[in-house]
Amino acid sequence: MMGGACSRKRDQQVNEDSGNRGIYGRYCKSGSSKWLGNSISRLAVDNKQGKTKCPSLMELCIYKIREDIDKYSSFSMLPRDISQQIFNELVYSQCLTEVSLGAFRDCALQDLDLGEYPGLEDSWMDVISSQELSLLSVDLSGSDVTDSGLIHLKNCTNLQAMNFNYSDQISDHGLEHISGLSNLATLSFRRNNQITAQGLSVLSGLVNLLKLDLERCPGIHGGLVHLKGLTKLESLNIKCCNCITDADMKPLSGLTNLKELQISSSKVSDYGVTFLKGLHKLSLLNMEGCPITAACLDCLAALPALLYLNLSRCNLSDDGCEKISGLRKLKVLNLGFNDITDAYLVHLRGLTNLETLNLDSCRIDDEGLVNLTGLQRLRCLELSDTEVGSNGLRHLAGLTSLVSINLSFTVVTDSGLKKLAGLASLTSLNLDARQITDAGLASLTSLTGLMHLDLFGARITDSGTNYLKNFKNLRSLEICGGGLTDAGVKNIKDLSSLTVLNLSQNNNLTDKTLELISGLTQLVSLNVSNSRITTAGLQHLRSLKNLKSLNLDSCKVTAYDIEKLQSTDLPNLVSFRPE
Known part of the structure; x- marks a missing residue:
C-alpha cells in the first residue's frame, strides 16, 4: 500500500480484487493496471553501468514499423512470427487502432493478448477472426465486445484459451457462439453479471476444458450440474459467487481430475465439503469466508493430495481444533482472521511439511509460538495484528528456513528484533509498528539478504537510515510517516537495486530528495506524497526511465506538471497522482 494514512489497519473484509497478500491483481477499466504490471522496459538496463542494452536489428525494424504504422496496409506477406512481434509491439505501446489492426487481416496470428486494451469493440472482431485456424489464444478482457462480436469466433476452431474477464456485455447468448470450440482448454469469465445457470449448459460440450474461471459470476447457482461431463477439468474458480451452496458441490464430486478448487465467499458448509471426498487429486482448496466448522476437517484429511488450504475468515474457533492435526501433508495453511488462540497452535506441531502459515x-x-519450533521447513510466516511480542520471537530463532515474516501491528519492540538477527535467509520483513525505532533497525544489520523491508509506521529518523547501507539487495523499501529529512535520504541513494520506494508522509522532504534518488534508475514505483516537493524538483526524475507509478499527492505539484514530464522524459509512466 502506497501513501494514505500511517495507520494501515487491515481488519476489514479482504477485497478479492485488490488482493490477499498480493496474490490477486486489481482490475482497472482504464487498462492502466495491465501496463503497470510490466515491471521493466523491454530495452534492458545494465545494473552495473546504467546503460541501455543495444536493441537487435529485428527490434529496431519493429520499432520503426510502429512509428510508421499508418504507411502499411497489410502484413500478410510476412512470416507469421514477425507479424506476431509487430502486433505485440503495437499492443504494448498502445499504438494499435482499429485502422492499423486491419493490416493484420489473414496474418495467421496465434496469440492476441488484448486484455484491457482501450477501444476494443465488435468492429475489431472481423480482423481478429480472420486468423481462423491459426488462432490459439485470445484475451478480450475488459473490452466492449458484445454477444454479437463473439459470432466471429465460430470458425477459429483451434482456439485453446479465451479470456473475457470483466466483459460485462457478454451474456448467455454469447456463450452459445463458442459452444463448438471443443479444443478450448482455458476459459475465463470473471466478474460477469449476465451469465446464468442456463448459460453454463452450453459449456457441456467443451470436453477438453482444463481450466474454468467464473469468479464473481453471481447468477450461476444451479448451473454447475452442466460441468459433470467435463472430466478433464483440473482447475475451477467460483470464488466470490455468494450464490453457490452445498447443492452446487454435488455435481463436482465426479470431477476426479480436479486439482484446484476456489469456492471462497460462498455458502458452502460442512455438508457441501463431504462431496469433495472423492477428489483424490485436489491439491489446492480455497474456502475463505465459507460458513464451515472444524467438523469438515475430517473430510479434508481424506484428500491425499491436498497441499494448499485457505480457511481464512471462516469463523473457526478452538472447538474441534485437534482435527487440524490430520492435515499432515499441507505445505500452505491460511488460518487468518479466525477466533483461534494458542490452544489451536498446539495441533499444528505435526504439520512438519508446512512452508507457509498465515495467522x-x-x-x-508469545506462548503460542512455542508450537512452531518444530516446523523447520517454514519459509513464510504471517503474524500481523496478533498479540505476539518480543518474548515470542525467541521461538522463531531456530526457524532458519524463514524467508518472509510479517510482524505489522504486533507488540514487538526494538529489543525483540535482536532475536531475528540469526535468520540469514530472510528476504522480506514487515515491521509496520509505531514502537519500532532506529534501535530496532540497528539490530537487523546482519540480515544482508533482505530484499523487501516495510517500516511504514515505524519511527525511523535520519540517523536510523545509516543502517540501511547494509541492505545492498533491497528491491522495495517503505519508510512512511517517520521523521526523515533530505539528510536521511542520502543513505538511501546508493541502494541501486531498489525498484519500489515509498517515502510518503515524511513532511520535511524537499526537492533535494528527488535529486538524491535520481540515480536509482531501476525504480518502477515511487511515492513521496505529503512532502514539500515542488514542480521545480520534477527535473530530477528525468533519469528514472523505468518509472511506471508516481505518487506526489499533497505536494506542490499538479497533474499538468507530471503529464508534461511524462510526455518528454518518462515514456513508461502509466499511473500517477495527482491525476
Whole structure:
C-alpha cells in the first residue's frame, strides 16, 4: 500500500480484487493496471553501468514499423512470427487502432493478448477472426465486445484459451457462439453479471476444458450440474459467487481430475465439503469466508493430495481444533482472521511439511509460538495484528528456513528484533509498528539478504537510515510517516537495486530528495506524497526511465506538471497522482 494514512489497519473484509497478500491483481477499466504490471522496459538496463542494452536489428525494424504504422496496409506477406512481434509491439505501446489492426487481416496470428486494451469493440472482431485456424489464444478482457462480436469466433476452431474477464456485455447468448470450440482448454469469465445457470449448459460440450474461471459470476447457482461431463477439468474458480451452496458441490464430486478448487465467499458448509471426498487429486482448496466448522476437517484429511488450504475468515474457533492435526501433508495453511488462540497452535506441531502459515489477526500471543519450533521447513510466516511480542520471537530463532515474516501491528519492540538477527535467509520483513525505532533497525544489520523491508509506521529518523547501507539487495523499501529529512535520504541513494520506494508522509522532504534518488534508475514505483516537493524538483526524475507509478499527492505539484514530464522524459509512466 502506497501513501494514505500511517495507520494501515487491515481488519476489514479482504477485497478479492485488490488482493490477499498480493496474490490477486486489481482490475482497472482504464487498462492502466495491465501496463503497470510490466515491471521493466523491454530495452534492458545494465545494473552495473546504467546503460541501455543495444536493441537487435529485428527490434529496431519493429520499432520503426510502429512509428510508421499508418504507411502499411497489410502484413500478410510476412512470416507469421514477425507479424506476431509487430502486433505485440503495437499492443504494448498502445499504438494499435482499429485502422492499423486491419493490416493484420489473414496474418495467421496465434496469440492476441488484448486484455484491457482501450477501444476494443465488435468492429475489431472481423480482423481478429480472420486468423481462423491459426488462432490459439485470445484475451478480450475488459473490452466492449458484445454477444454479437463473439459470432466471429465460430470458425477459429483451434482456439485453446479465451479470456473475457470483466466483459460485462457478454451474456448467455454469447456463450452459445463458442459452444463448438471443443479444443478450448482455458476459459475465463470473471466478474460477469449476465451469465446464468442456463448459460453454463452450453459449456457441456467443451470436453477438453482444463481450466474454468467464473469468479464473481453471481447468477450461476444451479448451473454447475452442466460441468459433470467435463472430466478433464483440473482447475475451477467460483470464488466470490455468494450464490453457490452445498447443492452446487454435488455435481463436482465426479470431477476426479480436479486439482484446484476456489469456492471462497460462498455458502458452502460442512455438508457441501463431504462431496469433495472423492477428489483424490485436489491439491489446492480455497474456502475463505465459507460458513464451515472444524467438523469438515475430517473430510479434508481424506484428500491425499491436498497441499494448499485457505480457511481464512471462516469463523473457526478452538472447538474441534485437534482435527487440524490430520492435515499432515499441507505445505500452505491460511488460518487468518479466525477466533483461534494458542490452544489451536498446539495441533499444528505435526504439520512438519508446512512452508507457509498465515495467522493474521488471530488471538495468539508469545506462548503460542512455542508450537512452531518444530516446523523447520517454514519459509513464510504471517503474524500481523496478533498479540505476539518480543518474548515470542525467541521461538522463531531456530526457524532458519524463514524467508518472509510479517510482524505489522504486533507488540514487538526494538529489543525483540535482536532475536531475528540469526535468520540469514530472510528476504522480506514487515515491521509496520509505531514502537519500532532506529534501535530496532540497528539490530537487523546482519540480515544482508533482505530484499523487501516495510517500516511504514515505524519511527525511523535520519540517523536510523545509516543502517540501511547494509541492505545492498533491497528491491522495495517503505519508510512512511517517520521523521526523515533530505539528510536521511542520502543513505538511501546508493541502494541501486531498489525498484519500489515509498517515502510518503515524511513532511520535511524537499526537492533535494528527488535529486538524491535520481540515480536509482531501476525504480518502477515511487511515492513521496505529503512532502514539500515542488514542480521545480520534477527535473530530477528525468533519469528514472523505468518509472511506471508516481505518487506526489499533497505536494506542490499538479497533474499538468507530471503529464508534461511524462510526455518528454518518462515514456513508461502509466499511473500517477495527482491525476
